[in-house]
Amino acid sequence: MSLKQLKPTESELEILRVLWERGEATVRDVHEELSKTKDAGYTTTLKLMQIMHEKGMVKRDESSKTHKYAPLLSREKTQKQFVGKMIDTLFQGSSSQLVMQALGNHKASKEELDEIQKLIDNLKQQ
Amino acid sequence: MSLKQLKPTESELEILRVLWERGEATVRDVHEELSKTKDAGYTTTLKLMQIMHEKGMVKRDESSKTHKYAPLLSREKTQKQFVGKMIDTLFQGSSSQLVMQALGNHKASKEELDEIQKLIDNLKQQ
DNA sequence: CATTGTATACGACTTGTTTCGTATCAAAAA
DNA sequence: TTTTTGATACGAAACAAGTCGTATACAATG
16 A cells, blocks of 8 residues: 555646645645646645545645645656656657657757766666 | 547557557457456457547558457657656656656666667767 | 635536447358 | 357446535634
8 A cells, every 4th residue: 555556647746746846835836836837726726635635645734724735755756657657558668769759859958968878878887 | 630639548558559569450459468467358448449449549440340450649659749748747847857767767778778879979969 | 793815625517438238240150 | 041159339337537616614804
């Protein structure tokens, strides 16, 4: 029953994105942030966050009237989970194919490329 | 109304995976392949593939009693779609972060690493 | 104290996905 | 020709996600 297999939905990921960024946020914080790109009512966001709380994805500080939410899933674990799944179903198990896709279609700065190169050098040494 | 915005579900991706691999397959082919890792009845797979046909995700050759299905979404386009989405929602828009994640957690062979290195060299030149 | 504004709780509706039972059809086997 | 086998079609149930209306609580303000 660990957190490992909790798989956030699309909307839950959007909320988590905000929580990861801020560390902690109220429903209104999150809702305002999401409103920039999406239009759903306040109670929709509220309900979603309540459900996430039930599922154990976020923790809730109820000490004041206005609850504060914080993520329980780490960004890293979640990234790992999704990347793994994606490599399996979409890239025939080959991480390098995913890498080529990502680098080929989405620009990265010279600095980022340098960093990746460093990582590759490291991996090759082992 | 292009194919661009068709977003395959989890189950649809599994079916597409088989179709991409084989180029063309019957419902039974697909179902047998999926049975290895999943247990759902034959008619479930059938229905799913019929719906995919309605949605325009696959084409269907009905010239013989046993229909043959083939993908209409390309693997590349679909990969691109999902990778893009993922970079946005999970990697703050940074492709290199996704790359680091993928390389860090999932082994790649020396040959693959070489290939990636070549790609990076190319990208740097521009 | 009454009103207003801002919260949470909760139930219910809508839409989409997955599942499967059953009907039907056609070709191959008996 | 009758039966059996293997295929598609189709409807409906089960489930899940997302949406929102409304009830209710409470504190700040008038």
